[in-house]
Amino acid sequence: MDYKVQVGVQSHLEQMGPLDDRTMEDLDDECLFPSEMDAQKTQSVDPNQHISVSGSLPFNGNKMTRNGVYKSIKTVVFSNKLNLLMPFGPLAILVHKMTDSNGWVFFLSLLGITPLAERLGYATEQLAFFTGPTVGGLLNATFGNATELIISIYALKSGMKRVVQLSLLGSILSNMLLVLGCAFFCGGLVYHGKEQVFSKATAVVNSGLLLMAVMGLLFPAVLHYTHTERHVGKSELALSRFSSCVMLLAYAAYLVFQLKSQTDLYVPLGEEVNQNGENLDNNDDDEDEAPEISKWESIIWLLIMTVWISILSDYLVDTIEGASDAWDVPIAFISVILLPIIGNAAEHASAIMFAMKDKLDISLGVAIGSSTQISMFGIPFCVVIGWMMGQEMDLNFQLFETATLFITVIVVAFFLQEGTSNYFKGLMLILCYLIVAASFFVHEDPPTDDQSKQPGT
Amino acid sequence: MDYKLQVGVQSHLEMGSLEDRSMQDLHDECLHSPETDARKNQTTYSNEPLPFSDGRLPAGCNNMIGHGVYRSIKTVVFSNKLNLLMPFGPLAILVHKLTAHNGWVFSLSLLGITPLAERLGYATEQLAFYTGPTIGGLLNATFGNATELIISIYALKSGMTRVVQLSLLGSILSNMLLVLGCAFFCGGLVYHRKEQVFNKATAIVNSGLLLMAVMGLLFPAVLHYTHTERQYGKSELSLSRFSSCVMLVAYAAYLVFQLKGQNDLYAPINEENLDDDDDDDDDDDDDDDDDEAPEISKWESGIWLVILTAWISILSDYLVDTIQGASEAWDVSIAFISVILLPIIGNAAEHASAIMFAMKDKLDISLGVAIGSSTQISMFGIPFCVVIGWIMGQEMDLNFQLFETATLFITVIVVAFFLQEGTSNYFKGLMLILAYLIVAASFFAHEDPTSANEKKQP
Numbered sequence: 001m002d003y004k005v006q007v008g009v010q011s012h013l014e015q016m017g018p019l020d021d022r023t024m025e026d027l028d029d030e031c032l033f034p035s036e037m038d039a040q041k042t043q044s045v046d047p048n049q050h051i052s053v054s055g056s057l058p059f060n061g062n063k064m065t066r067n068g069v070y071k072s073i074k075t076v077v078f079s080n081k082l083n084l085l086m087p088f089g090p091l092a093i094l095v096h097k098m099t100d101s102n103g104w105v106f107f108l109s110l111l112g113i114t115p116l117a118e119r120l121g122y123a124t125e126q127l128a129f130f131t132g133p134t135v136g137g138l139l140n141a142t143f144g145n146a147t148e149l150i151i152s153i154y155a156l157k158s159g160m161k162r163v164v165q166l167s168l169l170g171s172i173l174s175n176m177l178l179v180l181g182c183a184f185f186c187g188g189l190v191y192h193g194k195e196q197v198f199s200k201a202t203a204v205v206n207s208g209l210l211l212m213a214v215m216g217l218l219f220p221a222v223l224h225y226t227h228t229e230r231h232v233g234k235s236e237l238a239l240s241r242f243s244s245c246v247m248l249l250a251y252a253a254y255l256v257f258q259l260k261s262q263t264d265l266y267v268p269l270g271e272e273v274n275q276n277g278e279n280l281d282n283n284d285d286d287e288d289e290a291p292e293i294s295k296w297e298s299i300i301w302l303l304i305m306t307v308w309i310s311i312l313s314d315y316l317v318d319t320i321e322g323a324s325d326a327w328d329v330p331i332a333f334i335s336v337i338l339l340p341i342i343g344n345a346a347e348h349a350s351a352i353m354f355a356m357k358d359k360l361d362i363s364l365g366v367a368i369g370s371s372t373q374i375s376m377f378g379i380p381f382c383v384v385i386g387w388m389m390g391q392e393m394d395l396n397f398q399l400f401e402t403a404t405l406f407i408t409v410i411v412v413a414f415f416l417q418e419g420t421s422n423y424f425k426g427l428m429l430i431l432c433y434l435i436v437a438a439s440f441f442v443h444e445d446p447p448t449d450d451q452s453k454q455p456g457t
Numbered sequence: 458m459d460y461k462l463q464v465g466v467q468s469h470l471e472m473g474s475l476e477d478r479s480m481q482d483l484h485d486e487c488l489h490s491p492e493t494d495a496r497k498n499q500t501t502y503s504n505e506p507l508p509f510s511d512g513r514l515p516a517g518c519n520n521m522i523g524h525g526v527y528r529s530i531k532t533v534v535f536s537n538k539l540n541l542l543m544p545f546g547p548l549a550i551l552v553h554k555l556t557a558h559n560g561w562v563f564s565l566s567l568l569g570i571t572p573l574a575e576r577l578g579y580a581t582e583q584l585a586f587y588t589g590p591t592i593g594g595l596l597n598a599t600f601g602n603a604t605e606l607i608i609s610i611y612a613l614k615s616g617m618t619r620v621v622q623l624s625l626l627g628s629i630l631s632n633m634l635l636v637l638g639c640a641f642f643c644g645g646l647v648y649h650r651k652e653q654v655f656n657k658a659t660a661i662v663n664s665g666l667l668l669m670a671v672m673g674l675l676f677p678a679v680l681h682y683t684h685t686e687r688q689y690g691k692s693e694l695s696l697s698r699f700s701s702c703v704m705l706v707a708y709a710a711y712l713v714f715q716l717k718g719q720n721d722l723y724a725p726i727n728e729e730n731l732d733d734d735d736d737d738d739d740d741d742d743d744d745d746d747d748d749e750a751p752e753i754s755k756w757e758s759g760i761w762l763v764i765l766t767a768w769i770s771i772l773s774d775y776l777v778d779t780i781q782g783a784s785e786a787w788d789v790s791i792a793f794i795s796v797i798l799l800p801i802i803g804n805a806a807e808h809a810s811a812i813m814f815a816m817k818d819k820l821d822i823s824l825g826v827a828i829g830s831s832t833q834i835s836m837f838g839i840p841f842c843v844v845i846g847w848i849m850g851q852e853m854d855l856n857f858q859l860f861e862t863a864t865l866f867i868t869v870i871v872v873a874f875f876l877q878e879g880t881s882n883y884f885k886g887l888m889l890i891l892a893y894l895i896v897a898a899s900f901f902a903h904e905d906p907t908s909a910n911e912k913k914q915p
């Protein structure tokens with residue numbers, strides 16, 4: 001093994017400069033094949049090479065540490081083709097310092113965040129190995145959409161509450177329509193002779209939660225829109241904060257319900273279900289449930305990824321308005337459509353892959369579970385964070401967005417209630433998403449309601 | 458057979474001297490078309506299958522042609538009691554020329570269109586015999602609501618986009634609530650001891666499509682209503698046109714999906730799906746005379762199709778021109794006429810057929826007539842009109858205004874909910890009919906605000 005890499009380890013995270021060629025070479029020669037994480041394997045043909053990393057590193061020998069660190073980096077960083085996008089992150093920072101082109105900075109940081117988001121999910125899974133199924137489920141449930149939450153928190157800090165609302169809404173819409181639709185469509189095409197089935201019970205529970213979230217969002221919006229609140233401006237805020245607490249309570253109860261009945265009726269909806277101790281894959285031969293990196297490594301990588309995502313989110317949020325001007329598309333379109341599609345690329349690919357392997361329950365977990373998580377946890381959480389920060393983030397998403405969410409949830413809940421899927425249903429969901437995207441393309445907030453301050457660059 | 462008829466054939470369509478002949482013919486030689494039970498409004502006539510087996514006319518002999526034409530007319534025109542209304546068509550034109558009484562012209566042309574619409578459906582079916590199940594299904598899917606489309610295109614030409622929107626909406630509402638409700642109700646009364654069942658899968662696919670159509674209609678309306686469009690007026694139009702193309706693609710995919718899966722899971726839900734089935738897929742257990750033989754030849758079907766379409770177009774022209782006059786003469790809003798009156802009378806034949814099939818415990822066919830028609834109008838008819846308007850340069854969009862969009866939304870949800878169980882009884886039917894009463898009353902009390910009124914003077 002080339003010791004240039006070991007030296008390069010510490011400086012790896014600052015500049016991916018000299019390692020670019022190494023990255024390619026490493027991928028070709030020593031690509032790890034995580035067997036139970038089919039989802040993240042976006043390249044198809046590499047044979048298994050299990051590098052056996054045992055649970056704990058002896059911290060005594062320096063050489064051992066470096067070796068372990070090297071292996072850790074190789075496992076985490078170089079094992080996924082998606083990580084080719086990683087250089088875009090620092091590149092975005094460079095471009096930002098050198099030029100003023102907001103459009104480019106936005107685009108590059110978006111691309112840079114994508115692999116980091118995926119690796120964050122990976123690190124969360126790995127950690128879940130060591131914490132047992134309960135806490136592991138909780139981890140997945142909380143950190144599953146950590147990227148969106150981090151971006152939202154940065155936007156909140158800049159006072160751009162509209163961007164927060166729109167990006168969270170867009171995440172829900174893209175998960176429910178686009179990701180689910182693509183999964184149904186591709187799965188249906190592969191298995192066009194029969195209808196694929198999924199667990200109706202889980203889908204119905206999730207639909208119920210989504211409807212409850214819509215209810216929570218609907219009341220502040222309608223209250224505001226009919227001018228029937230007691231104190232203009234204050235009422236919706238107070239109502240939103242109260243509703244958010246209620247929704248968080250509901251989400252907590254949902255987790256308890258899920259984890260308790262895990263072995264009974266419901267399949268756990270954590271993204272990569274297998275890590276939580278339940279072996280759902282009957283088809284995989286290499287069903288190793290061994291984690292690939294140690295517990296401490298997972299935690300450290302979790303922190304590293306979070307820090308990196310935070311940095312890039314900062315740039316992302318700062319340049320969103322500039323990008324909107326540069327590309328002449330409304331901020332609504334960027335926040336609702338572009339941001340979630342690219343940010344969710346990894347989840348998207350994994351859902352499609354599982355559907356094509358006839359494991360629709362997992363695809364559903366990825367897609368609908370993610371929507372439920374954002375709507376019942378992410379949005380109320382942001383309201384509470386805004387409350388603590390002193391920002392006036394509320395649940396009044398304005399009438400158009402609320403109506404969009406409402407009709408979308410109803411359409412999806414209806415499609416899911418049968419418990420079967422085929423390519424036509426997937427196609428309909430995708431076409432619905434097209435209509436939604438087109439609507440947001442011609443939609444912009446009226447000037448009186450526009451509350452996004454100028455981002456400080 | 459009276460040769461006065463042969464002479465009268467050319468002048469038949471003016472219908473001057475043939476009225477008494479119509480009655481006599483119906484009494485004496487009513488043809489009983491077994492697979493089109495639906496349209497047999499009279500109950501007791503025996504079968505007289507005329508020997509049309511070859512389906513072709515020897516085109517050589519004049520006598521033969523005359524004979525064939527006579528038989529064709531007898532089959533098509535005189536076999537249905539509903540055709541008694543046919544004279545009203547030319548009568549409407551007469552009244553229009555003689556007086557300026559818009560109200561009368563409107564109601565007469567409406568009554569005149571009704572039998573023509575029904576015969577158009579019949580001719581389409583007959584043609585479907587010769588084209589095989591696939592194209593036959595497509596024909597039914599497209600021409601099933603040809604009457605509404607023809608009326609809409611004429612209205613578009615006159616720039617009356619609001620009338621187009623309202624009449625198509627009314628068609629959807631009447632099919633979903635009134636026709637379906639009556640079918641469930643009557644079927645439930647006849648079979649009141651057991652629950653009638655229908656194919657859940659088809660119903661759910663259709664409900665899904667209806668919801669998607671609602672989605673397509675909702676966005677332009679909400680966009681306009683919340684004043685959040687980027688370019689006032691232009692945004693909804695371009696969004697509507699884009700959504701219409703998407704909806705047409707979805708409808709095409711639906712047809713492909715239907716026709717491919719025809720033998721697997723889903724029963725074809727075209728109106729008279731019996732004609733398109735393979736012979737082994739026999740839905741009728743009760744009919745003894747289930748001859749799947751067509752009654753008129755292929756060329757005759759095509760010619761009758763064209764003739765009926767031409768007639769419907771002529772009457773539609775008068776209909777559209779006089780709608781505003783009728784609204785003033787009767788003192789009811791145009792919304793009510795377009796949404797409630799026009800579809801009920803225009804759809805009378807489909808209505809009767811759906812009820813009849815329900816009473817024979819063939820709910821799947823009733824559902825195909827009712828819900829299939831709604832799906833067709835919402836996913837094909839409305840986007841098609843938007844595209845036609847686009848081609849014509851008319852600004853027809855999907856913004857049906859908030860009241861109408863909300864009505865469609867709540868109706869689709871109610872119906873989707875009712876259908877999801879897969880069973881029916883008279884109470885469900887009654888509820889649907891009463892829901893329609895509420896809708897009708899709402900439109901009776903509803904009119905567009907003057908600023909949104911875009912109709913030109915006829």
